Amino acid sequence: xxEQEKLARFQERIDSGQKIEPKxxxxxxxxxxxxxxISQHAHSEIVGMLPEGNWIxxxxxxxxxxALLAKVQDEAGHGLYLYxxxxxxxxTREDVINEYLxxxxxxxxxxxxxxxxxxxIGAIGWLVDGAAIINQTMLxxxxxxxxxxxxxxxxxxxxxxxxxxxxxxxTLAQGTxxxxxxxxxxxxxxxxxxxxxxxxxxxxxxxxxxxxxxQIKVESNDVIRQRFxxxxxxxxxxxxxTIPDDQLKxxxxxxxxxxxxxxWDEFWRVVKGNGPCNRQRIQDRINAEREGQWVLDAAxxxxxxxxxxxxxxTE
Amino acid sequence: MTSKEALYHYxxxxxxxxxxxxxxxxxxxxxxPVLEHDIALTNIALDYIGQARMLLTYAGELEGxxxxxxxxxxxxxxxxxxxxxxxxxxxxDFGQTVxxxxxxxxxxxxxxxxLSQSPDEQLKAIAIKSLxxxxxxxxxxxxxxxRLGDGTxxxxxxxxxxxxxxxxxxxxxxxxxxxxxxxxxxxxxxxxASLRKRVEETLRKTFEEATMAVPDFDxxxxxxxxxxxxxxxxxxxxxxxxxxTRMHPGATW
Numbered sequence: 001x002x003e004q005e006k007l008a009r010f011q012e013r014i015d016s017g018q019k020i021e022p023k024x025x026x027x028x029x030x031x032x033x034x035x036x037x038i039s040q041h042a043h044s045e046i047v048g049m050l051p052e053g054n055w056i057x058x059x060x061x062x063x064x065x066x067a068l069l070a071k072v073q074d075e076a077g078h079g080l081y082l083y084x085x086x087x088x089x090x091x092t093r094e095d096v097i098n099e100y101l102x103x104x105x106x107x108x109x110x111x112x113x114x115x116x117x118x119x120x121i122g123a124i125g126w127l128v129d130g131a132a133i134i135n136q137t138m139l140x141x142x143x144x145x146x147x148x149x150x151x152x153x154x155x156x157x158x159x160x161x162x163x164x165x166x167x168x169x170x171t172l173a174q175g176t177x178x179x180x181x182x183x184x185x186x187x188x189x190x191x192x193x194x195x196x197x198x199x200x201x202x203x204x205x206x207x208x209x210x211x212x213x214x215q216i217k218v219e220s221n222d223v224i225r226q227r228f229x230x231x232x233x234x235x236x237x238x239x240x241x242t243i244p245d246d247q248l249k250x251x252x253x254x255x256x257x258x259x260x261x262x263x264w265d266e267f268w269r270v271v272k273g274n275g276p277c278n279r280q281r282i283q284d285r286i287n288a289e290r291e292g293q294w295v296l297d298a299a300x301x302x303x304x305x306x307x308x309x310x311x312x313x314t315e
Numbered sequence: 316m317t318s319k320e321a322l323y324h325y326x327x328x329x330x331x332x333x334x335x336x337x338x339x340x341x342x343x344x345x346x347x348p349v350l351e352h353d354i355a356l357t358n359i360a361l362d363y364i365g366q367a368r369m370l371l372t373y374a375g376e377l378e379g380x381x382x383x384x385x386x387x388x389x390x391x392x393x394x395x396x397x398x399x400x401x402x403x404x405x406x407x408d409f410g411q412t413v414x415x416x417x418x419x420x421x422x423x424x425x426x427x428x429x430l431s432q433s434p435d436e437q438l439k440a441i442a443i444k445s446l447x448x449x450x451x452x453x454x455x456x457x458x459x460x461x462r463l464g465d466g467t468x469x470x471x472x473x474x475x476x477x478x479x480x481x482x483x484x485x486x487x488x489x490x491x492x493x494x495x496x497x498x499x500x501x502x503x504x505x506x507x508a509s510l511r512k513r514v515e516e517t518l519r520k521t522f523e524e525a526t527m528a529v530p531d532f533d534x535x536x537x538x539x540x541x542x543x544x545x546x547x548x549x550x551x552x553x554x555x556x557x558x559x560t561r562m563h564p565g566a567t568w
Contacts, residue, residue: 046350049344049353053345056344057338057556058556058558060560060563060566060568061385061389061568062334063568064568065364066368069341070361072344073357076345076353076354080350118568171567175563175566175567176566178562178563179563284345288346288353291346291348292347292348294469294470294473295348297466297467297469297470298463298467301466301467302461302465303462
């Protein structure tokens with residue numbers, strides 16, 4: 001079959017809402033875009049464990065400590081399914097991990113901000129997971145079977161994390177004046193990164209046209225961002241917190257919250273590697289991988305010896 | 316000392332040990348060697364802290380002064396902690412962590428097994444639940460002792476060094492809690508020292524199978540945890556763990 005014809009059939013399948021499965025024919029660009037997106041998503045889950053892991057040993061109650069440990073463990077689990085999903089596209093987990101450790105692949109830029117107080121753990125669950133869920137609920141409707149199925153499962157857990165995060169913030173906001181200040185301060189620092197995290201505006205999003213044509217993404221960054229803002233502003237108000245944007249207003253006609261300008265220069269600065277924690281996050285992951293290597297080598301050597309012993313026993 | 320007071324000290328030793336073990340293991344979360352083991356270590360940390368919560372809640376009830384799990388975890392200083400010294404030792408590398416877990420888990424399995432027969436209903440219930448977990452923990456840490464001990468040249472050296480670093484704290488696991496003899500004579504708990512032979516047997520077999528040198532069971536051991544004399548490490552653990560809570564007395568989280 002001619003390449004053009006294959007491509008047309010592929011587009012028809014997508015347009016009729018069929019899922020593409022690993023063994024199906026797919027254009028190289030489709031494979032590349034998905035490999036890029038799924039692996040970035042997997043790395044984000046793993047790097048995201050670092051800023052949250054930063055507060056496990058200091059969680060202010062044992063109940064919160066257990067919940068945070070379980071949450072960070074869930075993120076590791078999400079990383080695992082996503083690395084499995086990306087392997088269906090013909091790359092190995094090791095390859096894609098090496099790409100980001102060597103600075104050739106991205107991960108969600110928001111994890112390059114530091115977690116400075118306990119309230120940041122609430123802010124991440126509420127804002128970062130909140131934005132992620134809106135994005136991932138959309139991705140769950142995407143055209144690639146393994147990715148969309150992974151998203152369905154991940155979204156369920158993320159919704160739980162999101163409620164937990166909001167509950168942390170809400171509790172702080174109803175607490176002592178110092179606790180309330182801690183919650184407001186976290187919102188002040190995380191608000192801009194959170195509204196930036198679903199990606200750049202549609203007119204400056206280099207991959208969007210292609211990923212939307214193939215229904216890898218079914219809605220644009222601007223739509224997702226607006227949905228996040230509309231959902232989050234009333235939650236902030238319900239907790240008695242102020243969104244750090246003096247131009248924020250509700251448009252009665254459209255029914256949407258309108259924000260002041262979003263600092264895209266800041267967004268690109270951090271994406272390009274110059275956020276407060278980019279170097280530290282990558283170094284921490286490199287250290288973990290390095291520590292892992294001798295452990296894996298030992299396990300492999302042991303398994304080999306055991307295999308030989310088994311063989312001698314059965315001979 | 317009344318039986319109830321003695322039981323408070325006994326349960327506190329158990330609860331503090333689980334909490335501090337869990338704390339140390341949780342330091343691995345997000346930094347674990349290989350994703351699968353990050354998940355496993357975090358899972359075990361969750362079990363330990365879960366046990367700590369049940370035990371500290373029970374200790375608070377036995378004490379009868381209205382202290383909650385959090386009051387006990389966050390508002391006592393190192394000298395009031397009763398965890399075994401082994402638990403507070405630094406993680407070191409994965410080899411040291413694994414061998415430290417192995418010594419602790421081998422002890423925990425015997426302890427939980429014995430306490431599953433306790434006439435104290437609450438302690439018995441906690442022990443039965445914890446026994447399932449400690450058996451799994453022991454399987455995990457024992458498997459890793461075997462893999463690292465009989466793995467590569469590097470892993471052999473690392474785990475031997477890890478064992479060397481923690482060995483002198485093994486004996487303190489068996490130190491009787493304050494008033495333990497009261498509980499022993501009432502038949503509520505076994506004498507902790509009586510568990511030692513069986514634990515040593517698990518260790519000996521495993522180290523032999525791992526082609527490692529079996530450590531000297533008669534070596535001089537550090538002790539002091541049951542009198543509140545800890546290593547230098549514990550006060551650092553607590554100052555980290557308690558920092559947020561203590562900055563905000565009376566706050567709810």
